[in-house]
Amino acid sequence: MENTRVTSRPALWFLFSIVLVALNLRPSMAAVGPLLSAIRDDIPLSFSLASLLTMLPVMAMGLAMFVGLRVSQRFGDQRTVVFSLLIIGVATVSRLFLDSATQLLLSAVLAGIGIALIQALMPALIKSRFSDHVALCMGLYVTSIMGGAAIGAAFAPLVMEHTGNWRMGLAIWAVLAVLALLFWSTQRAQMPTQNSKASSNGSFFANSRAWLLAIFFGLGTASYTCVLAWLAPYYVEKGWSEQQAGLLLGFLTAMEVLSGLLTPVIANRSRDRRVVLMVLLTLIIAGFCGLILSPQHLSLMWPCLLGLGIGGLFPMSLIVSLDHLDNPLRAGGLTAFVQGIGYLIAGLSPLLAGIIRDQLGSFEWAWWSLTAVMALMMLMVLRFNPRHYTRHIH
Template sequence: MENIRATSRPAVGLMLAIALVALNLRPSMAAVGPLLSAIRGDIALSFSLASLLTMLPVTAMGLGMFFGLSIGRRLGERRTVMLSLLIIGLATLSRWFIDSAAELIVGAVLAGFGIALIQALMPALIKSRFADNVALYMGLYVTSIMGGAAIAASFAPLVMLQTGSWRAGLAIWAALALLASMLWWAQRANLPHAMPETHKQESFFRHPRAWLLAVFFGLGTASYTCVLAWFAPYYVEQGWSEQHAGLLLGFLTAMEVIAGLLVPAIANRSRDRRWVLKGLLLLIIAGFCGLTLTPHHLSLLWPCLLGLGIGGLFPMSLIVSLDHFDHPQRAASLTAFVQGIGYLIAGLSPLLAGTIRDRLGSFEWAWWSLTAVMVMMWLMARRFDPRHYARQFP
């Protein structure tokens, strides 16, 4: 992609379109957790099987990263995103008609592939069109992703109560895909039909630094996907109603939105992101400890800490990857690899947590395991010294 700075009005319109597209990247997963007890009351689902509703879409997202850029170069950014929104919209709408766990899982996987195509393209698009403020605009993009999760988690139980159907609570988010398609199509003049092949897509499988970035992103995203899948069911088991548990998850994701907007802007003041990463990881560690030890006391503090930490860590993990290259296409190839491997890693966490719940009868050991993972990531973050980036990829 060419590094072209758009004029102010087209740039604002394009960023609004990107934000609305990003709102569609999590509702298909975020709406499931608050409605899980109602779904399990209608369809036979163990916790391990229910975990597939988050695990398989995230795995599909990881696999889709490896061919998302290739599809984007063939179809162009505009057509690829339109195709992705169509897939997400149809997969979400199909939940109105499902009658079995298999149908529910197939729809989730299809949505995951649609999400993958968009997430493979967006970092490169932002890097090329907003080169002077990559951290800020990546923050806006990721904030919109978190915002979609917050909206779905908060309002899916309300839709279920109003309609008397959990299927409606899952399917209504297809309307977001329709709205995003309309605004994205309106931006067609600002998007080329095809992405110029100015630099051949690289393979990073033999680069240790690429694997470090991928594992770091994957472990951080594992905390996000696990919280997204099991936070609300955990509080339902603690005696909360589905609506209140969904609102608490909505509050957590609202904190993610705030962090996703503010943290990259703060981090943009310095190229050295390590102090920000370490602070975010400490917030997550504190949140998991409180969630496990005293879930009923200070019940707003723990999701607040988790939301601020996870919401800031997600964009910062991608920004650190983008920092390694100035060339947009090389940065795009690296972030596609990082997200591809990272989502494959992250997809395992809901399954592992669900299995722990089935075997031990509680999610508490899953939260302790994630706490240990965050401590390991704190040590890994020390290696992201920007003075050494140039020699990591000769």
């Protein structure tokens, strides 16, 4: 298969369609945090139960990731993305008619399944279609995912305020699914053809490097899911309004978008990603320390540091995984495994933070725990020497 230049018009159009699809992968989760107090006024939810609204879709994403590549092989990438967008759209719009915590949780799980099917196939699709520009295109794709989170977090409280209904603040994001469907349906001719069957995810279960990459991705994503679930409620407890807390989360995710765009460009200069990863983890640690020690002073500084760190860490974790293998299908299988295990790990973090909040009456201990996790990840980064990749995964 010939490499396609990103500068050609069909390639740019295809990349734009990927961006629109990626925008659908987080609003269903990101809109919940800023509206949580309004939801809890209407539907009885403890913090532990409310954490399931973020945890369950992330866990569903992890489990569905293991079948995502097989589904896309059986039905084709084009149809798999269409089907997944329909699932996300239906799950999102169903929130207009919710009356119980169970229904809310079911809608979250359904959205998580649709999200996972897309996220399982996209890295292989990007590596196959844009093999000369993998880091840049992965950066744009992952940045668009975080951009969707920023849109959901920042505008869900505004929608609730204008409509007087938190359900509308959760359901309106189905519009993004419709928009993505319209554009993606025109891309059939641009889909890369795969001549061989994708490698089974199972082949990576016995590989220690695949597990290291998966744990690294999972721990990094744990900081993302925890902040997504609890930053807004944390500041609402500090006396901020839902709208102010939602805008703060929107600002954090805007910083994630900025970092997600710039970090892969900087990292693209060298195949050794370790220095960049160390800088990103340092930013996250500084952000969590500020959030704990001085949440009301320099209150924009801490989300800024967290956003810059988390926003770069997310794409770089996947890029490091893709670096290990040259074959797009095999690399896609590895990233599906990494995301599958990783999201199962990350899905537990909002629940643990919610339990900590219920038991100890404060989110600070959750932030301290995540700070320790980031320090552990710094030790893991030292193992990612590109000269040794072929030794670990053949």
